[in-house]
């Protein structure tokens with residue numbers, strides 16, 4: 001397994017390059033920076049952790065577009081402690097350009113979370129993030145992820161123990177509560193701050209909502225008003241206008257973008273999907289696929305890349321047979337040739 005490189009601040013030149021190219025495009029940048037712990041974040045744009053999506057290749061794509069901060073997909077503490085293959089796959093290829101990066105851990109048992117986080121420092125994460133928001137039943141119903149929202153004393157214990165033993169910042173990603181009648185986000189946010197947490201990302205929904213309804217940005221604003229560590233707002237940022245709107249409405253320090261980034265990685269360079277020329281779409285596909293092949297080898301990479309093709313090619317409105325044909329390619333070369341044709345290049 002390739003260990004994470006020790007490089008620090010290699011992302012700063014990258015961010016500057018990105019800033020310059022955006023400025024050349026005449027884009028207005030919401031690039032006020034913020035700091036948590038010893039980490040300076042040079043833009044407000046943060047890439048959300050997404051299990052099955054945010055691997056190293058995708059994180060690099062988003063960083064190159066302008067994401068100032070990223071996280072690994074969530075990592076089951078038990079997998080870390082049991083040396084599971086899943087854990088190794090998730091960490092196998094963190095590239096230097098991904099720093100600063102947070103490794104996200106989840107479990108219901110504070111002992112496991114603490115031991116796993118301590119073990120993960122071997123891979124030189126810039127920060128450790130505790131998942132207090134996953135709503136998936138197999139996670140939340142056993143008390144992990146959003147399940148922890150029902151047991152604040154466990155959250156306090158995790159933050160106490162980690163902030164007392166590790167020198168890197170410990171952060172949290174939370175939801176607003178278990179359900180509407182247990183919307184304890186203010187209590188949880190205060191508790192995380194009091195027990196040494198360095199930053200909180202808030203997905204503005206309860207566990208019960210899953211991904212339904214509209215994210216509650218008012219709650220994010222309330223949290224921002226109440227605590228003094230940085231707050232990252234998250235939920236339903238789909239277009240450039242939403243970035244400006246969330247910043248204005250919540251006054252939060254950063255904007256975390258998840259699902260919209262799958263369809264439009266260019267959102268991190270403040271561009272909506274219709275602004276992207278086909279040649280640029282093709283270049284990004286080539287770039288991501290090459291990194292995935294380096295990480296997984298060709299056949300697995302092609303399988304994993306299926307998740308992205310549909311999204312990247314959404315404006316083409318491909319029919320079912322065209323999509324199936326794309327999925328049938330067995331080499332990157334033939335897939336790329338087919339995409340080139342579809343994009344009329």
Ligand SMILES: Cc1cc2nc3c(=O)[nH]c(=O)nc-3n(C[C@H](O)[C@H](O)[C@H](O)COP(=O)(O)O)c2cc1C
Nearest residue numbers: 048049050051073074173203235236237257258259
């Ligand atoms: C496929 C998928 C996987 C996700 N995996 C994670 C995860 O590993 N850790 C986490 O904290 N949140 C995870 N989330 C939640 C996102 O980080 C984010 O909070 C949520 O999608 C709302 O933001 P959005 O409206 O910008 O998508 C996931 C979401 C999706 C759609």
